[in-house]
Amino acid sequence: MTNPPPTDWTATSPPVDDAAIAVNLTGITKRFGDVTAVNDIDLQIADGEFFAMLGPSGCGKTTTLRMIAGLEFPTEGSLQIFGVEVGTQPPNKRPVNTVFQNYALFPHLTVRDNVSFGLRMQGTNKREAARRADELIELVQLSGMEKRKPAQLSGGQQQRVALARALVNEPQVLLLDEPLGALDLKLRQEMQTELKSLQRDLGVSFVFVTHDQEEALTMSDRIAVMHEGNLLQVGRAEDLYERPESRFVADFIGQTNLIDATVADADMIVLTNGTKVKAPNPHPAGTSVAMSLRPESIEIGRPGTVPTEYEPTSLPGVVKSVTYLGHALVYDVGVDWIDLEVRTENVPAEQRFTVGDDVAIWWDRHADWVVPNE
């Protein structure tokens, strides 16, 4: 991040137009005592965007979301929502609403009273609040459950109440803190689709915190990857998957093989065992890097069958294990000092390699990707 790479290496999507910025974080830092939870991050979220904040637990993504909500105040930096500085405004003074992890529904109130709560607090009269609450309850397909208490609902239904309770206030930005974490797989996938279409219909920015990279990749327009309080990279799913800017992002998004190497020149890297591999990269000679090779972009064949044009990007190896996945085959190929995962389509049994076979692996020059080791 310190040395901005040349344009064709940039993985960050084009900056959003000023007028369309819903949330703007500039130099935001949050410290809890000696612990820095969020470290000097700059981030713009566009109006109408489905934006995910992704990272392992403790990476600062939830703290960032809570700062946007007003549940935490930043230690340093500027936080604007539609151009208005809200850094130290309490949550009830901000045009944003939150869907909490585990929903935080009010257990003593009915579904209708939960949903109308925000309107009532803003002074809407009881009848009008109930009418609008019922509209939202219908939108999230819970009609008929208005008088139930949260404890009488299933997890998926509670999730919908939480969504309706936030959306009834017509927030300018909707914040969602791991909203699908408590649901089982099938329901989670359904809700992913529903959330996505709801967001498209409403045209409101959704800022979505998750530790599930698949969830982030499938739902979001853009994703911010965080690690240990730092914002590592912001981009579209394909930017992060195909053009990661750091070893962490390459490793965290999807499956990959990371092969340690040193930069020889702008077109060549030297692997740990001295093998030279053609790999265009923007780093100065001598930089310690890792080459990221996705398992599905590696070809495998018998020794000596490497097509001539792939010679500079090939390695000899031995099959160490074969995993049969039905639609695919996963080979664990031992290459001198490391093992690489190679994923191919399923082929007839007689064409498969077996443990102990000598093989050659190669990849397209554009399939590898060099990331700095930091």
Added chain:
Amino acid sequence: MSTSAGITEPRGWFRRVLQANAWLVYAFFYLPIVLLVIYSFSDNRNVGVWGGATLDWYREFANDEPIKTALGNSLKIAAASTTVSVVLGTMAALALERYKFRGRGFFDALLYLPVIIPDVTMAVMMLLFFAEAAKILGFSRGFSTITLSHIAFSISFVSIVVRARLAGTDEKLEEAAMDLYASRWQAFRYVTLPTIMPGVLGGGLLALTLSLDDVVITQFVTGGGWNTLPVYVFGLIRKGVTPLINAVSVVMLVASTVLVGLSLLAQRIRGGEPV
């Protein structure tokens, strides 16, 4: 029960011993109460000698001015001390459970002290304190001193009960309320308070019972002829026991049973929605 007897269910002689034990414990609890109630209807001055059924003792209770005054005092003191200690105890519970501040651990330990200290010690402390305070402020002992001491020990019990309830409620609920445009006060009024209400009611009931029951501390800090019902009854016993005491006790027993019933009912109904 017997249809789903599992491996952990006791069997044979062991089972019979356990059953006998249960019956003994219940007999130990409730036989004295049964005797108390029976002899309150006995037409004989000596407790323990059955002299035929009568309601005389209840009539005497109803016509006994000192007892009625003592009962009135007890109720006034209990009402005042319960109200104050519920408010202060709930506030203390909220502070200790929800906020981090310097010396929280110290205050935490301090709050439990009145529960641990023997009544007599507490009573002597209170008496000395009021004697000193009276020199400066010049008030006399009576209603105010009794009420203040009852508040002093009730706060601890209220806050223990409320804290247990608070610990079981999600802190995120208050955040959710504030995210939904509630001010701090509204978040407390419409979300926190309704969710801890069973604890507040339970704590209040405990405070009420403790105040109505207390003899030792009240006796030390009273003055100016102020008597509460238990203290007056205690005095009567020294003059000689008559079934009048049984009658008074039965009335108190019924009253406290009704109170407990009401509190359980209140906890079951609970609710409340934003006005």
